Amino acid sequence: MAFLRLLERKPDGAIVFCETTSSDVPAYAILSHTWGKEEVLFQDMEANADMSKTVSKAGWRKIKFCARQAAADGLRYFWIDTCCIDKKNAVELSAAINSMFRWYQNATRCYVYLSDVLKADGVDREIAWKDAFRTSRWFTRGWTLQELIAPRVVDFFSSEGERLGSKLLLETEIHEITGIAKSALRGGALSSFSIRERRSWAERRSTTVEEDEAYCLLGIFNISMALIYGERKEQAFRRLEEEIHKLNKGVDFEQYTVGLSLASFPEAAQFVAREKELSKMRELLYSYGRSSRSSVVLHGLGGIGKTQLAIEYIRRHKEKHTAIFWLNANDEDSLRLSFRDIAQQILMHHPSAGVLCNVDLDGNLDGVVRAVKTWLNFRDNTRWLMIYDNYDNPRTADYADRSTVDVRQYLPESDQGSVIITTRSANVTLGQRLHVQKLTGLKDGLRILSNMSRREGTNDNPGAKALVVKLDGLPLALSTAGAYLEHVTTSFAEYLRLYEASWLKLQKTSPKLNSYEDRSLYTTWQVTFNRIQKENPASAQLLKLWAYFNKQDVWFGLLRHAQSADDDWVKKLTEDELSFNSAVRLLCEYGLAHPEPSLGQPSGSTGYGMHSCVHSWTISVLNDRWDESLARLAVTCVASEVPSTDADRWWLLQQRLLQHAARHEHSITNVTADIVGLEWALHNLGDLFKDQGKLAEAEAMYSRALQGREEA
Ligand SMILES: Nc1ncnc2c1ncn2[C@@H]1O[C@H](COP(=O)(O)OP(=O)(O)OP(=O)(O)O)[C@@H](O)[C@H]1O
Ligand SMILES: [Mg+2]
Structure with missing residues (x-):
């Protein structure tokens, strides 16, 4: 911090400079004001200056006010920007501007002198000065932003020098005038406010010198940089932005920056409430200069808002991370597909990323997972954020159910980066736990x-x-x-x-x-x-049938082979893509389904998904018991779509089918399903599992198909 030149009021009333060293700064008051005519400058206060001229300047009034008020508060020293900086000295000026936020922060009291607010006598005194207060020029200037935010104690004064109230007392008015959150006015850590929010506080403020619009924000973002008057405002902002990124994301941030891809995110609702949870998350996930992994586990009931909370966190704090990736941790296949999507995103931004450019994205996905993890493990790649959504079936040590997941295998090993996990399970202990509860207001x-x-x-x-x-x-x-x-x-x-x-x-x-x-x-x-049943019976039936598919990624192609001799609705639903679309659109309009984030599907085969709670309801209430004919219909659909390995993009289609096949695996292999006449379908499903490297599942399918044939 640059040295601080204070003014001292001597016992005889004289006001003189007092030089301090950074280790020896006495308690002082500081003035905040807007510049007017005839300000008292550094040269006017120097030892050899003609003081009779100085005291006749209009600006002397403010100096006297400040000295008097400081004395009343028991402070001998004070600081005023007009004269305590030698602006002719460029080195001093630059150092001062880079230190000013801290000077305001360290002051015992800050006096805001509002030259355009009169606290005149009269019946409506308060109303009158409050109107003037709201429109005061002080709220429109760039530099006064940090002067409002940095000091702990701020008192406002009228032009007569009468006290109007403190920052705390006038908090509501100040918040309304400036749009600055009350918690920021109360001294909350600035790093807890997003960069965008902090920028917005300055949006309607201006400065006399254009570059200052950027320079006056250095303290708000906790950065230092050289001042180059004459560089123009745009360039100053460009440099400011770069410094902010460096601070938040590390010096080498560009090497690891991947633009946010909303395509792989679930749809965001119009978010409400949850301020406490968001600030707790920020506290846990982000602290400047942290050198180890930070993880937060959001747990709570299905549908309580965990996923939406994670999305909102990202919306607010995305600038703090170089790369943000969304993963579906519902099951291992979905996780591996998420990794493939991540690899594609990284390659799009860094086509020559060494560890990834030689990996076959259509091959074994374990290799893709390994390569992405290696990239995330690079020593300087420390500011990524990964969200593992739907980690609802954690694998416990003694339980080897194939539908459970051990997410640790999908977490990069190095102790860096940030992780958010959402789960319904109360047993996930991979980070700080935050219980997401019902909305109370x-x-x-x-x-x-x-x-x-x-x-x-x-x-x-x-x-x-x-x-x-x-x-x-x-x-x-x-x-x-x-x-x-x-x-x-x-x-x-x-x-x-x-x-x-x-x-x-x-x-x-x-x-x-x-x-x-x-x-x-x-x-x-x-x-x-x-x-829905009244509006379009086919939509209602589709909802029932959906219970026999996976909750995510149902698309027209999947259903087109559905055939049922006596059900009209099946014909209607699968007649052509248009009828399917109109049936599914109704479900979307009523909020029961939604278009899925695309994971690289060819265009024209958009998948639809439903919230897992809605899916559970289709299973346990809409179908109060396992409906054999609907289950057979679903198996037929999946099996008919299985492509052979010489078809174009067979691999992608197989991946999409896998999760739907898995829905039936249990009932088929445990001999509870009626498979008469479906042997061909089981055989196809066996092929699907085999091609996807799931040999145990494939074997079970083949042997059930064989058993069926023998019985026949
Ligand atoms: N804070 C919120 N503001 C507005 N809407 C919300 C909020 N939280 C949740 N919702 C609504 O509730 C729905 C369910 O929320 P969300 O998907 O986040 O639940 P979840 O806890 O992740 O459930 P699951 O465990 O089933 O994944 C959202 O689609 C949205 O419509
Ligand atoms: Mg969720």
């Missing part, structure tokens, strides 16, 4: 309802309030109800009645359901289902 629930239903006035609607209370802070239930209400004219109160009727019915039909949360969710879907 009525207002938050109302916001989800109003965002999703696109209806206004929910805050004053008793029906909407009652519905929010009923749905008990479950974001998924609230958003389903909202999606329904967007499409119908039903009032909130009427919806509540439908909901209650449906709840009672569910209690009769599925008495075994024991979780209250599941009941709430299932009831909202049932109301939606009844509606």
Whole structure:
């Protein structure tokens, strides 16, 4: 930090300079103001200056004010930017600008002198000065931003030198005028605010010299850089940006920067609430200069908002990472596919990335996983963030179920980077755990309802309030109800009645359901289902059939071989892509399904997925027992699509089919399924497993097919 030249008020009232060393700075007050006419400059205060001229300058008033106020607060020393920096000395000026944030931060008190606010007498005194306060020029200048934020104690004064109040007392007004979060005004660590948010605080402020618009932000971003007056504003901002990136992402950040690809992310909802969780995550995941891995485990009920919380975290803090990758940790196949997607993203930005450019992306994916991990393990590649979503089936040491996952095999080994894991399991201990719970505020629930239903006035609607209370802070239930209400004219109160009727019915039909949360969710879907059944029976049937496929990535090609002699809906659904699309679109409109992030599928075969809670409901309620004919239909569909290994892009199609085949593996190999007439299909599934290196599964399929033939 540069040396600090203070002013001292001597016992005889004289005001003189006092030079300090950085280790020996007395307590001091500091002034914040906007420059006016006839400011007192460094030269006016030097020992040889003609003080009679100095005191006759208009700016002397401020110096006297500051000296008096400091004395009243028991402070002998104070600092004023007009005269305490020798601006003719470029070296001193540059050092001062780079230190100024800390000078304000270390001051015992900061006085804001508002020359355009009068605290005149009168009946409406307070109203009058508050109006002037709101429009004061002080809030429009660049430099005053750090002067507001850095010091702990800030007092505001009118032009007569009368105290108006402290930063704390006027917090609400200041927040409204400046848009700066109250927690920042209270001294919260600036690193907890995203770069974009900090930039926004300065957006409507300006400076006399254009480059200063960038230079006045050095302290806000905790960086230093050379000042080059004359470089122009754009160049100054470019350099500022570069320094910010270097600080956040490391000196070699460009070498490891991969632009964020939203294509592999789940769809983001209009996010509400969860401020506490977000700031806890930031605290756990990011601290400047950290040299070891930081991991956060978000755990909580299905549909409670873990995935959305992770997405929102990324939206707010993406600048702090060089690369952010989203992985589906639901099962090992999905994980491996995610790694393939990551490899493609890295190669797109760094085509010559040594470890990756020789890996066969269409070959054995274990090699791809290894190569990506090696890239993430590079010594200087420390600022990546990986999100392992849906880690719901962790493998325990003594349990070797193939559907479980040991995520550690998919984590880079080196002690660096940041990791977020979302899970429903309370047993994941791979990082700091954060329990994501129901939303507690009525207002938050109302916001989800109003965002999703696109209806206004929910805050004053008793029906909407009652519905929010009923749905008990479950974001998924609230958003389903909202999606329904967007499409119908039903009032909130009427919806509540439908909901209650449906709840009672569910209690009769599925008495075994024991979780209250599941009941709430299932009831909202049932109301939606009844509606869909009326609008398009094929959509409703598709929902039922979906229980026999995997929850993610169902597309037209997968269903086109569905045949059923006596079911019209199957014909209608699979007639052509248009009918399929219109059936699935209705499910999307009502929030029961959504287009999937594309993982490199050819265009024209967009897959659709559903939330895993919705899928569980299609399995346990829509199909209250395993429906043999629907299961056979699904097996036929998957088996008919299995491509041989000489087809174009066979590998990609097989990968997509694998998860749907896995849905039937258990019932087929455990001899519970009726396979008469399906031997050919089992054989195809055997081929699929074999080509994908799943030899145990392949063998089981072949032997069931053989057994079937022998029985026949
Ligand atoms: N903070 C939020 N603001 C607005 N909507 C939300 C929020 N959290 C969740 N939702 C809504 O609830 C739905 C379910 O949330 P999300 O998918 O994040 O749950 P989850 O906990 O990840 O569930 P699962 O364990 O099944 O993966 C979202 O699709 C969204 O519509
Ligand atoms: Mg989730």
